[in-house]
Amino acid sequence: MPTKPTSVPTDWNYAPSPEGTSHIQLKKKYSLFINNEWVEPLSNTYYPTVNPATEEVLAEIAWANEADVDAAVRAARNAYENTWSQMPAHERGKYLYRIARMMQERAREFAVIETLDGGKTIRESRDVDVPLACNYFFYYAGWADKLEYAFPNQKIEPLGVAGQIIPWNFPLLMAAWKIAPALATGNTVVLKPSETTPLTALKLAEIIKDCGLPPGVVNIITGHGDTGAALVKHPDVNKIAFTGSTQVGKIIQRAVTGTNKKTTLELGGKSANIVFDDAPIDQAVEGIVNGIFFNQGHVCCAGSRLFVQENIAPVVIQKLKARMESLYVGDPLDKNTDIGAINSKEQLETIQKYIQIGINEGAEIFQTECALPTKGYFCKPTLFLNVAQSNVISQEEIFGPVLTIQTFRSIDEVIQKANNSPYGLAAGVWTDKGSRIFNLSTKLRAGVVWANTYNKFDPTSPFGGFKESGFGREGGLHGLSAYVKSE
Amino acid sequence: MEILKTYKIYIGGAFPRTESGRYYALLDSNGNTQANVCLCSKKDIRNAVVAARKAFGGWGERSAFNRSQILYRIAEMLNGRKAQFIEELTLQGSTQAQAEAEVSMAIDRIVYYAGWADKFVQVASSVNPVNSSHFNFSTLEPMGVVGVVAPANSSLIGLVSMVMPVLCGGNTVVGIASEKLPLCAVTFAEVLHTSDLPGGTVNILTGKTEEMLPTLAAHMDVNALVSEDLGPLNIPTALACVDNLKRKFQCDQDWMSRDAQNLQLITHFQEVKTTWHPIENIGGSSSSY
Structure with missing residues (x-):
């Protein structure tokens, strides 16, 4: 008779199950997408975009300079004045519906490219990033001809040309968050994807062209920080929408x-995830794992500060460690992988720097025993125990798979600790008691509160932060006001 | 022989003089001293922010109905001191007719926002039909401590019009009165003090804007700042606000206009908070109960 294992075995392995890459089409070189045309950058400069799981170059990407940015802004201005602002609202909406449909049709290709370029697992890009991105276009498509219901008693107008700068953690999804509401409200767009993950935005440009969106309504320019800075400084841009670090x-x-x-501004976070002693512990452990290890922890609203009520801390920590041991770290294209590659070498170094700081600060480190691939940028899921509120690792955003754990006794104590941060993006609460959830969700100073769940996103649900996590909301009815002015 | 009023400042529900001991004389058109007004310091600003932060928890969590009642009480108290405000306004250069119009507009404005206190959340919130088994709603919460720089050319209606929407939404206030027309601001503080408004909810300082504003704009425990066009102070103020990503609003309105009041002036000082909770799926959709 087989003996029952006393702990979770760590030597189980699934057979490899990699997603195929043969059906995707990538060019060797991507220029700039301006006026629905691919144009060579005036800068004459290209840089490589790399697969962070293999360190192989995927394509050469144009690096736009000020003159390129100016060309894109002029295209957007021209489209705004002459086409887009003249178009009946219901027609604008139909273009957005068409973009959403074409994205759905090419969903698999987008998911694979997202995983290749950014290192996130195929499971997440296939099940989260790409379908959600489509849904944002669907959602805002329908708003285009209903804006008078969103702004009763107000006369509203679009802003004009929107400059949009997006990060590398959800490249296609962030493009959708930005482009869809901007177009629905009648603005035109110059979008600048992150330098490390430009490919899905450039594939989206193909769809924009294919669906016949008038030239210049969406322009996509690639490059590094200087390209973004040129867009911010351009005098003919009416709106800057930025997702990224608080510093930038x-x-x-x-x-x-x-x-x-x-x-x-949709900026950083150091969100508290709070587990009370009456919470369903196994569900809470799943929520903790999802909160911090989803997308390798490259999530602005990651539940990176765990607060566990003192009397259940030993059992939560023990179960959490066991659950972490069962996480697969490795090839992002493998459908069994839980944690993919860190997005870039630079980010891996940042995470490693913080892990070292945590050790130096005297916190107790736990990392799983998984083997990391020899090539590419990977990081073991990491916990820090015995962390103080004053430690750097519990104050600064690490943006990686690193969780700090603190304990608490009373509700007042945990509210104070959770709110004692310059950030205020999100928070999680795990308890079986409804009245406690409403107490916490009211007192936590954060723009999103997940009660008995974590890291959920939806086009109808406004997202954005309090305090230094930025201002304005994206998604839902409230996300429309970021792109209109009221007379 | 008439008894003259000493104009003091309002911090934490008390009427101290400025900690600096400084004053400036307010002169009438003949050059006679009308009043010695407190010339507040940076330290007064910091004290006022501490008082406002302390008051925030209590005021922000009051029921909307109760805030509405207190705002209406402010209107009642102001109404009862009409004559005093008219006298101060004429002393500061208004005609009798202008003064009367300004005071009655101020009363109406307070009544307007008293009515909004338990309605704006309903109007501006949403239940969001997410594509998963979750109950999801977005509601509004006050930003926290809001700095209010009262319009320079108005003694009463400008300050009232800026403070009321901020207060209505559950924020607490650190207000800087008009430097050249400060008298009504101090008397308005006395109205607030007798209206069941908890101490520290509104704090009002007098003195030089250019002395106090940099401290208020750069203060890391102030969440938002509202002012009219500040001319040369616009850019330095905006830059200081970036340090803690203070929300900064500029409103330039003719506050004596009946239309210089709306829902957006309340929601400017609100944060949208979205809450998710799973919905248990027991019982099929076919059960029709």
Whole structure:
């Protein structure tokens, strides 16, 4: 008779189950997408985009300079004045519906490219990023001819040309978050994807062209930080929408000071995930894992500060460690992989720097025993125990698979600890008691509160932060106001 | 022999003089001293922020109905001191007719926002039909401590019009009165003080805007700042606000206009909070109960 294992075995392995890459089409070289045409950058400069799981170059990408940015803004301005703002609203909506449908048709290709370029697991790009991105276009498509219901008693107008700068953690999804509401409200767009993950935005450009969107309504320019800075500074841009770090968000906000540019900033976080002693512990452990290890922890709202009620801390920590041991770290294209590659070498170094800081601060480290691939950028799922509120690792955003654990006794204590952060993006609460959920969800100073769940996103659900996590909301009814002005 | 009023400042529900001990004299058109007004310091600003932060928990969590009642009480108290405000306004250069119009507009404005206190959340919130088995709703919450720089050319209606929507939404206030027309601001603080408004919810300081504003704009525990066009102070103020991503709003309105009031002036100082909770799926959709 076989003996029952006393702990979770760590030597089980699934047979490899890699997603095929043969059906995707990638060009060797991508120029800039301006006026529905692929144009060579005036800078004459290209840089490589790399698969972070293999360190292989996927394609050469144009690096736009100020003159390229100017060409894109001029295209967007021309399209705004002459085409897009003249078009009946229901027609605008139909273009957005068409984009959504074409994305659905090519969903598999997008998912594979997202995984190749960014390192996230195919399971996440296939089941989360790509379908959600389509859904944002569907959702905002329907708003285009109903805006008077969103802004009763107000006369609203589009802003004009929106400059949109997006990060590398959800490349296609962030493009959808930005483009869909901007177009639905009648603006035109210059989008700048992150330098490390430009490919799905450039594939989206193919769809934009295929679906016959008038030239110049969406322009996509690639490059590094200087390209984004040129877009922020361009005098003919009316709106800057940025998702990224708080540090860069502040630079942008300073740069637009004294201009009439509107901004929305979706910035960093150090979100608290709070587990009470009456919570269903196994579900909470799944929520903790999803909160911090989803997308390798490259999530602005990651539940990176875990607070566990003291009397259940030993059992939660023990179950959490066991669950972490069962996480597969490795080939992002493999459908069994739980944790893929860290997005870039630079980010891996940042995470490793913080892990070292945590060790130096005297926190107790736990990492799983999984073997990491020899090539590519990978990081073991990491916990820090015995963490103090004053530790750097519990204050600064690490943006990787690194969780800090603190304990608490009373509700007042945990509210105070959770709110004691310059950030205020998200929070999680795990308890079986409804009245406690409403108490916590009211007192936690964060833009999104997940009660008995974590890291859920939806086009109808406004997302955005309090305090230094930025301002403005994306998604839902409230996300429309980021792209209109009220007379 | 008339008894003259000492104009003091309002911090944490008390009427101290400025900690700096400084004053400035307010002169009438003949050059006679009308009043010695407190010339507040950076330290007064910091004290006021501490008081406002302390008051925030209590005020923000009051029931909307109760906030509405207190706002209406402010209107009642102001109404009872009409004559005093009219006298102060004429002393500061208004005609009798202008003064009367300004005071009655101020009363109406307070009544307007008193009515909004238990309605704006309903109007601006949403239940979001997410594509998964979750109950999801977005509601509004006050931003926290809001700095209010009262319009320079208005003694009463400008301050009232800016403070009321902020207060209505559950925020607490650190207000800087008009430097050249400060008298009504201090008397308005006395109205607030007798209206069941908890101490520290609104704090009002007098003095030089250019002295106090940099401290208020850069203060890391202030969540938002509202002012009219500040001219040369616009850019330095906006830059200081970036340090903690303070929400900054500029509103330039003719506050004596009946239309210079709306829902957006309340929601500017609100954060949208979205809450998710799973919905248990027991019982099939076919059960028709």
